[in-house]
Amino acid sequence: MAAGLAGDVVTATCLATTAPVVVAPAMDGDMYAHPATQANVARLRAAFGYAIVEPEFGPLASGQSGIGRLAATEAVVEAVVVAVAGRPLRSPDPASRPPAAELPREADLAGRHVVVTAGGTAEPIDPVRFITNRSSGRMGAAVAEAALDRGARVTLIAGTVTVELPDRATVIQVGSTAQMRAALLAATGADAAGRAGFDALVMAAAVADFRPTRPAETKLARGNASPWSSSPRQTSWPRSAGSSEVSTRPALRPAAHTTRRRCSLVSRPRRARWTVPRRSSAARGSTCSWPTTWRSRARASGRRRTG
Numbered sequence: 001m002a003a004g005l006a007g008d009v010v011t012a013t014c015l016a017t018t019a020p021v022v023v024a025p026a027m028d029g030d031m032y033a034h035p036a037t038q039a040n041v042a043r044l045r046a047a048f049g050y051a052i053v054e055p056e057f058g059p060l061a062s063g064q065s066g067i068g069r070l071a072a073t074e075a076v077v078e079a080v081v082v083a084v085a086g087r088p089l090r091s092p093d094p095a096s097r098p099p100a101a102e103l104p105r106e107a108d109l110a111g112r113h114v115v116v117t118a119g120g121t122a123e124p125i126d127p128v129r130f131i132t133n134r135s136s137g138r139m140g141a142a143v144a145e146a147a148l149d150r151g152a153r154v155t156l157i158a159g160t161v162t163v164e165l166p167d168r169a170t171v172i173q174v175g176s177t178a179q180m181r182a183a184l185l186a187a188t189g190a191d192a193a194g195r196a197g198f199d200a201l202v203m204a205a206a207v208a209d210f211r212p213t214r215p216a217e218t219k220l221a222r223g224n225a226s227p228w229s230s231s232p233r234q235t236s237w238p239r240s241a242g243s244s245e246v247s248t249r250p251a252l253r254p255a256a257h258t259t260r261r262r263c264s265l266v267s268r269p270r271r272a273r274w275t276v277p278r279r280s281s282a283a284r285g286s287t288c289s290w291p292t293t294w295r296s297r298a299r300a301s302g303r304r305r306t307g
Helices: 009-016 035-046 073-084 138-149 177-187 237-241 292-301
Strands: 056-059 065-069 113-118 153-158 170-173 200-203 251-258 274-279
Touching: 113 138, 113 177, 138 153, 138 200, 153 177
Parallel strands: 113 153, 113 200, 153 170, 200 251, 251 274
Antiparallel strands: 056 065
16 A cells, blocks of 8 residues: 555555545554554555554464554544544535446346336225325335346336336336236236246235225215224235246245334245235334244144244
């Protein structure tokens, strides 16, 4: 570094940047005390303005004890804080910043059809009210964008979203869970030759688990009977989308939204089914549990599964 060499990514970065540099040397034996090392350290400090976090005394890799042990993390962090204090995070002049360039991606999904669901669904209670969730659609939009960057043809079935959807995708806007399910089955149906109409299905939508039995045709007044007296559960979409009689089975990736703290990736034997819990922003405590179907089977067989 003191000689201006750039033989690796660290020294090359030091030469290419105008940001403050903090150096925390660590070496074995009497290397740090050698006159050549001390001369280089003095040059980095005086000529280049680098901040030096001196090594500490302690046991070294060779088994000896001496000066050369990497400084404590607290000391390194404190030196970084001092070096960047009062400085802008980036140059105020855009012309002096490095050019922004997107990393090229390999078009390894060219010729593939990826179907993605995103956002929440809105279940109508009456013409004015509906029940929904806080899903923004950000995950589904990001998955669709990544698939497009890799050359795939993407069909994005979106419910209620708060983010911008990629215009390169074929976007199908839906409202209720039933509408999203119908659009999903239409997009994933098999053709006349028995081939699946898609290669991969990523189900990132946060669909409603329940819906009103009979949505009112007019706005409900106060005191009217609740439409939730016998609300049925929604059907399982991964099972429906993957049950078509197709010659080549596509990949299914459903995502389950949860308020639990920890989550586990579980794969079901002989079926391409995963449950990937996503933690809600309002989650507090608790742990993940196995899907209901697995839990009931484990209870019936007298075995206990842990997640």
